[in-house]
Amino acid sequence: MKKLLASFAALCLLVSNQTIFAQTEPLISPRPLTLETARGTFQLNAATTIIAAKSLTTEADYLKDKLSAAARLNLKISSTSKAANHKIILALEQNLSATAGKEGYQLTVNATGVKITAAEKAGLFYGIQSLLQLITQQENGKNVTIPFVTIQDKPRFSWRALMLDEGRHFKGEKVVKQLLDDMAMLKMNVFHWHLTDDQGWRIEIKKYPELTKIGSKRKDSQLAWRSEKRSGKPHEGFYTQEQIKEVVRYATERHITVVPEIEMPGHATAAIAAYPWLGTTGEKVEVPVTFGKFKDTYNVADPKVYTFLEDVLTEVMALFPSKVIHIGGDKVLYDQWKSSPQIQALMVREGLKSPADVQIWFTNKISEFIASKGRRMMGWNEIMGGKVHENIDEKETTVKEKLNQGTIVHFWRGTTDMITNAASKGYDLVNSYHIYTYLDYDYKEIPVQKAYEFNPIPEGLDPKYNKHVLGSGCQMWSEFIPEVADMQKKIYPRLAAYAEVGWTDLSRKDYTYFKNTMKLIEAHWKAEGVDVAIVDYDAKTEETKQ
CATH class of the missing domain: 3.20.20.80 (Glycosidases)
Incomplete structure (x- = not known):
């Protein structure tokens, strides 16, 4: 787990370079259903508190652990927002079920902080994933920011x-x-x-x-298929x-x-x-x-x-x-x-x-x-x-x-x-x-x-x-x-393409946008120690390069 958290921190350092891709919206994979930006950023610091009901402890702890690795900030978790002016709010709102379904969410980042709402816990969790991809960080680790955005998102398929x-x-x-x-x-x-x-x-x-x-x-x-060649060694294993x-x-x-x-x-x-x-x-x-x-x-x-x-x-x-x-x-x-x-x-x-x-x-x-x-x-x-x-x-x-x-x-x-x-x-x-x-x-x-x-x-x-x-x-x-x-070279990077197939609405699919997100996602995978295939993203057919 420590290795995975550390790799996420490496990803967040790289996300600070998002602007070099000349995108009009921040890069999130899979691409959200709607994303509106505003001028400004919210800065995370030691005073930021994660506000979540006790029933959301698993989701709040997950976010806390990820932010600890990514931003080197040990944020507090509280079930009340009274004492916190600088906060990340996780909240369930049942009235969202009609528009967001079981897995959709709303994410707002503005001057007062971050708020993720959803009808069910799965939606909150997916909102957290989008939030983590929005984080930008200077290499000295002292300036951890999130761009002002308003996102409404839900998957195309269940x-x-x-x-x-x-x-x-x-x-x-x-x-x-x-x-x-x-x-x-x-x-x-x-x-x-x-x-x-x-x-x-x-x-x-x-x-x-x-x-x-x-x-x-x-x-x-x-x-190999229809080959007489054998590995010459036994294979076994079970759970x-x-x-x-x-x-x-x-x-x-x-x-x-x-x-x-x-x-x-x-x-x-x-x-x-x-x-x-x-x-x-x-x-x-x-x-x-x-x-x-x-x-x-x-x-x-x-x-x-x-x-x-x-x-x-x-x-x-x-x-x-x-x-x-x-x-x-x-x-x-x-x-x-x-x-x-x-x-x-x-x-x-x-x-x-x-x-x-x-x-x-x-x-x-x-x-x-x-x-x-x-x-x-x-x-x-x-x-x-x-x-x-x-x-x-x-x-x-x-x-x-x-x-x-x-x-x-x-x-x-x-x-x-x-x-x-x-x-x-x-x-x-x-x-x-x-x-x-x-x-x-x-x-x-x-x-x-x-x-x-x-x-x-x-x-x-x-x-x-x-x-x-x-x-x-x-x-x-x-x-x-x-x-x-x-196996990893077969899965990565195509896994991200299949994730978009399942999540992203057809009206929001944009292969150029996807390719730009992959520069960040691949960096994350490599920091994890994953063997990612080197591919030409524009190829209609191609051989994998090693």
């Missing part, structure tokens, strides 16, 4: 996510917390945590210890339930919801390696050392498999307060189901016409269990059926079953008509179209400008269905990215 895949390569708690800090600065609010996959099971489940004893380890790792609780606590303080992803019915080889009876064939398998699509699937005709999955989800939901639980559902190969007498008998018994119908039938059962716990299921768009992948027979993906209505569909692949189709049927969606949002793709495929220009609402969608597009997510898949430094 779902602004970063996904981290640790099923393939485990990164650890320290890396996750740094990502959470950088998400918070950029007003991103969902950390989508991909914790299980064919190549690794990364979450402790106390009722099934073999999942981590066996499923969290593999003997080797493929180094204990206590570690999970700590990450969730840390995220919650930053108003970030952690959404766990527990893959089913495919991407299940690590679990089947731990408990072979979970698989459709019942055969013993090992945790794979290669990446790609695997045939191993849960035996969805076996009641014992549902007991297992419900047990796992029960422990998961006890750890994660998120109202949304992600069950994956992508890239299921149907080979084992097609040759399984049990699955074929299930299809006859339930009147299921295709393997995709089997998957929807299974998904609905899981959805109903999750709903019974007061949660909501989410899955990749294969859970609706339809020909998402070129190498799968269309007959296998033609469906008569209907996905449960309360499900959130996470679009990542296929035609954008699939989004229109789902939205028109009343399904809520998150748009993570891979050609715009996959962080494992290099900068030639997704340069920063392309990421910035992504619109989660597809062209041609009837405006009456816009409300069903909850937002977007960017995905850090990790198959061939074992090292943290390499």
Whole structure:
């Protein structure tokens, strides 16, 4: 934490150079909905007091710690403003809910001080992030000022996510917390945590210890797509339930919801390696050392498999307060189901016409269990059926079953008509179209400008269905990215572009303004010790420079 605070102090020293970019308004990322400036500045000093109700202690302490590092001022926190004339006020005002929603805020800086108001705590927290980016400071540290501004701001979308895949390569708690800090600065609010996959099971489940004893380890790792080259060393790692609780606590303080992803019915080889009876064939398998699509699937005709999955989800939901639980559902190969007498008998018994119908039938059962716990299921768009992948027979993906209505569909692949189709049927969606949002793709495929220009609402969608597009997510898949430094170069600087996609209103998007903010944001990241890719921001396609 001290390192992060110190890095923020370095950022604030650099923010004093904002005027060199010849902007007519101060630089804030993501760009606010409205920002009006006035002549003058408010000066922070030792007499400045943070005024906040005791119910806002977490937010007030966060601001105090950040200002202590940035401005070397140890400000007092008080629940009353009577004795303070030089103040920063944090206040909840319920009447703002109509205009600002749950995450919007108003920020005013004038001669009397600073005031941040919001209908809910999340809005106050985002107002604090904008305030911190407004601070200017001379290098001697004696003159800490904030320009006079009036900001009214709220996000375009309610779902602004970063996904981290640790099923393939485990990164650890320290890396996750740094990502959470950088998400918070950029007003991103969902950390989508991909914790299980064919190549690794990364979450402790106390009722099934073999999942981590066996499923969290593999003997080797493929180094490149369709390559015979291997790392030559084993890979392992998982989070204990206590570690999970700590990450969730840390995220919650930053108003970030952690959404766990527990893959089913495919991407299940690590679990089947731990408990072979979970698989459709019942055969013993090992945790794979290669990446790609695997045939191993849960035996969805076996009641014992549902007991297992419900047990796992029960422990998961006890750890994660998120109202949304992600069950994956992508890239299921149907080979084992097609040759399984049990699955074929299930299809006859339930009147299921295709393997995709089997998957929807299974998904609905899981959805109903999750709903019974007061949660909501989410899955990749294969859970609706339809020909998402070129190498799968269309007959296998033609469906008569209907996905449960309360499900959130996470679009990542296929035609954008699939989004229109789902939205028109009343399904809520998150748009993570891979050609715009996959962080494992290099900068030639997704340069920063392309990421910035992504619109989660597809062209041609009837405006009456816009409300069903909850937002977007960017995905850090990790198959061939074992090292943290390499992962960071994929994430940074594109993370800031995706933050603007989720937050900034289309009327306020300005790529020149964004590029200028990046000079400051990159300085902050580098002060943190992050490996930021060197990119040409104006390139339509480009290779990453090292």
